[in-house]
Amino acid sequence: MIQLHNVFLSYQNDVTALSNINLNVAKGEFVFLTGISGAGKSTLLKLLYGALKPSRGQILIDGENIIRLPASQIPFLRRKVGVVFQDFKLLPNRTVLENVALTLEVLGWGKKDIGKKVYHVLKQMGLEHKINSTPLRLSGGEQQRVALARALVNDPKIILADEPTGNLDEESREQILGILKGANIRGSTVVVASHDKKLIGNCHRRVITLDKGHIVEGSDAAK
Amino acid sequence: MPPSKPQKRPKLSREGFGGQLNYFLSRAVTNIRQNLFVNVLTIGTISLAILIVSLLLLVFVNLERVTDQWSERVQVTAYFDNELTPQELHTLKSKILSLNGTGKLEYVTKAVALQRFQARMKGQDALLEGVTADILPASLEIQLKKENRTGDSLKAYVDRLAKIQGIAEIQYGDDWVRRFNKFMDFMRVVGISLGCFLLLAVVFIVANTIKLTIYSRKEELELLSLVGATRCFIKMPFLIEGIIQGAAGSILAIAMLSSLYLGFLHNAGNFISFNPGEADLVFLPLSHLSGVFCGGILLGFMGSLTSLKRFINF
Ligand SMILES: Nc1ncnc2c1ncn2[C@@H]1O[C@H](COP(=O)(O)OP(=O)(O)O)[C@@H](O)[C@H]1O
Ligand SMILES: [Mg+2]
Numbered sequence: 001m002i003q004l005h006n007v008f009l010s011y012q013n014d015v016t017a018l019s020n021i022n023l024n025v026a027k028g029e030f031v032f033l034t035g036i037s038g039a040g041k042s043t044l045l046k047l048l049y050g051a052l053k054p055s056r057g058q059i060l061i062d063g064e065n066i067i068r069l070p071a072s073q074i075p076f077l078r079r080k081v082g083v084v085f086q087d088f089k090l091l092p093n094r095t096v097l098e099n100v101a102l103t104l105e106v107l108g109w110g111k112k113d114i115g116k117k118v119y120h121v122l123k124q125m126g127l128e129h130k131i132n133s134t135p136l137r138l139s140g141g142e143q144q145r146v147a148l149a150r151a152l153v154n155d156p157k158i159i160l161a162d163e164p165t166g167n168l169d170e171e172s173r174e175q176i177l178g179i180l181k182g183a184n185i186r187g188s189t190v191v192v193a194s195h196d197k198k199l200i201g202n203c204h205r206r207v208i209t210l211d212k213g214h215i216v217e218g219s220d221a222a223k
Numbered sequence: 224m225p226p227s228k229p230q231k232r233p234k235l236s237r238e239g240f241g242g243q244l245n246y247f248l249s250r251a252v253t254n255i256r257q258n259l260f261v262n263v264l265t266i267g268t269i270s271l272a273i274l275i276v277s278l279l280l281l282v283f284v285n286l287e288r289v290t291d292q293w294s295e296r297v298q299v300t301a302y303f304d305n306e307l308t309p310q311e312l313h314t315l316k317s318k319i320l321s322l323n324g325t326g327k328l329e330y331v332t333k334a335v336a337l338q339r340f341q342a343r344m345k346g347q348d349a350l351l352e353g354v355t356a357d358i359l360p361a362s363l364e365i366q367l368k369k370e371n372r373t374g375d376s377l378k379a380y381v382d383r384l385a386k387i388q389g390i391a392e393i394q395y396g397d398d399w400v401r402r403f404n405k406f407m408d409f410m411r412v413v414g415i416s417l418g419c420f421l422l423l424a425v426v427f428i429v430a431n432t433i434k435l436t437i438y439s440r441k442e443e444l445e446l447l448s449l450v451g452a453t454r455c456f457i458k459m460p461f462l463i464e465g466i467i468q469g470a471a472g473s474i475l476a477i478a479m480l481s482s483l484y485l486g487f488l489h490n491a492g493n494f495i496s497f498n499p500g501e502a503d504l505v506f507l508p509l510s511h512l513s514g515v516f517c518g519g520i521l522l523g524f525m526g527s528l529t530s531l532k533r534f535i536n537f
Contacts, residue, residue, distance in 0.1 A: 049449070078451035089446050093257055106452040110242060150450070 001027040001189045007057030017043040018213045024220050030184045032200045033193040035210035041193035045160045049081045050074045082151030084161040088143050090135040097131045100150045121153045141172030152183045159183055161192045165199055250460040261436045268432045269472025272425035274479050277515050283414050285504050290407050294372040299365040299395040306333055306361050318387050324371035324380045329364045433526040444534050454535055461527045469523020473516045
């Protein structure tokens with residue numbers, strides 16, 4: 001589902017954030033991406049949803065080489081990939097319903113179906129009573145779940161989550177991990193970037209470790 | 224590799240074109256409501272800009288109208304020493320009519336000339352004493368075709384007319400016509416360049432105001448693109464918003480212009496026209512008004528389009 005081949009990435013200021021990344025994530029897998037802060041986790045995720053282009057190398061998502069993807073095709077890549085951003089990126093002047101609905105509106109869904117589907121997803125996350133609140137009135141854990149709901153409301157093939165358990169309490173972390181596992185069981189391939197050792201330790205999934213832009217462990221499922 | 228269950232996808236209820244348009248429209252309206260202040264600012268800017276331009280247009284339309292009225296008065300008169308016999312009149316008339324640029328002809332006999340003179344001097348009988356039809360000349364009044372009423376072509380016409388035998392004297396509004404036409408040409412140049420300059424300034428200001436609206440929603444634009452919105456999908460509500468702003472702005476401007484006109488402009492014309500009956504300034508004709516309206520819409524649309532270019536570059 002996700003394949004990276006000899007991928008390098010440098011930012012404009014000549015910081016080499018990723019070097020010689022070779023990675024293979026199979027369909028339906030659930031993997032962790034770990035490493036200390038600044039190791040390149042966020043950068044790697046950005047490559048996967050087309051927010052950054054690598055300086056060198058090839059990236060295949062769902063069998064498609066996204067390096068040569070014209071700008072007009074990027075939206076269709078992003079519809080396959082649900083992203084939970086480190087900073088949530090919720091729109092403060094929209095309700096929870098409207099925030100989650102965006103993913104479906106973009107697909108051209110009808111209003112009624114959007115309402116039903118969003119309600120359903122929010123209910124799974126125990127947020128149905130907050131459906132008309134605005135994000136700023138929610139706790140950190142609730143905001144994180146709204147961001148999660150927006151990422152997986154269209155059952156994307158791939159879910160990328162950047163530090164989804166950031167600085168949340170124990171209970172919220174478990175809840176969020178549960179939601180991600182649920183999405184994985186329903187068929188999505190999940191990549192979670194996290195430096196939360198305890199969380200990763202409890203999970204028994206493949207762990208890919210990055211250090212200074214290199215993969216030091218777990219680059220392939222068959223290790 | 225963990226087994227992956229076949230993915231259960233909900234049936235996609237894609238909306239048709241109408242539904243999409245409806246979505247974009249309601250999105251645009253919500254955007255306007257949620258960003259009322261910037262929108263009021265934009266609409267205000269647009270309407271002020273259009274008001275200035277349409278005021279200029281109003282002045283222009285009226286100046287053109289006055290020019291037309293004035294040039295109608297450009298008339299060449301050929302005087303004769305004696306009354307013409309019907310025979311002479313006939314040959315002269317056909318000669319003059321064959322001249323390029325001749326419009327209407329009217330023969331004024333000595334008797335008619337006297338009548339006119341008397342009519343003009345009404346109440347000043349003392350002056351009329353001793354004036355008989357005999358001392359007034361008979362004349363042919365020549366109305367020129369519109370394109371021959373000005374400057375050089377008028378002069379050329381008069382030269383050609385002078386070559387016809389039997390005409391004692393020719394009079395025409397030589398000097399003042401030329402001066403007036405020069406003035407009008409000058410006014411046209413000033414008006415058009417002022418208009419262009421204004422239009423440029425207006426486009427610039429409006430584009431910047433709209434940029435402000437869009438800048439305040441940068442986050443939203445970015446997020447939409449991240450959840451897979453196509454460029455068209457992101458732009459559409461903004462473009463519709465621009466059209467709404469433009470339409471609202473131009474309606475407001477036309478309303479302001481109308482009240483200005485009805486308030487005091489419509490009888491300000493007394494200063495620039497001769498005939499008190501025709502003195503009133505006319506309002507913009509419907510064609511110009513719809514032009515202004517469409518211009519406003521175009522302004523809002525283009526403003527949004529150019530501002531979006533800055534923010535959508537994926
Ligand atoms: N936009 C950017 N411009 C320049 N350097 C960046 C940018 N984003 C990240 N970096 C650098 O790239 C490296 C990897 O960053 P990041 O991927 O955010 O790490 P992580 O998510 O693992 O903490 C760091 O050294 C960081 O300073
Ligand atoms: Mg990071």
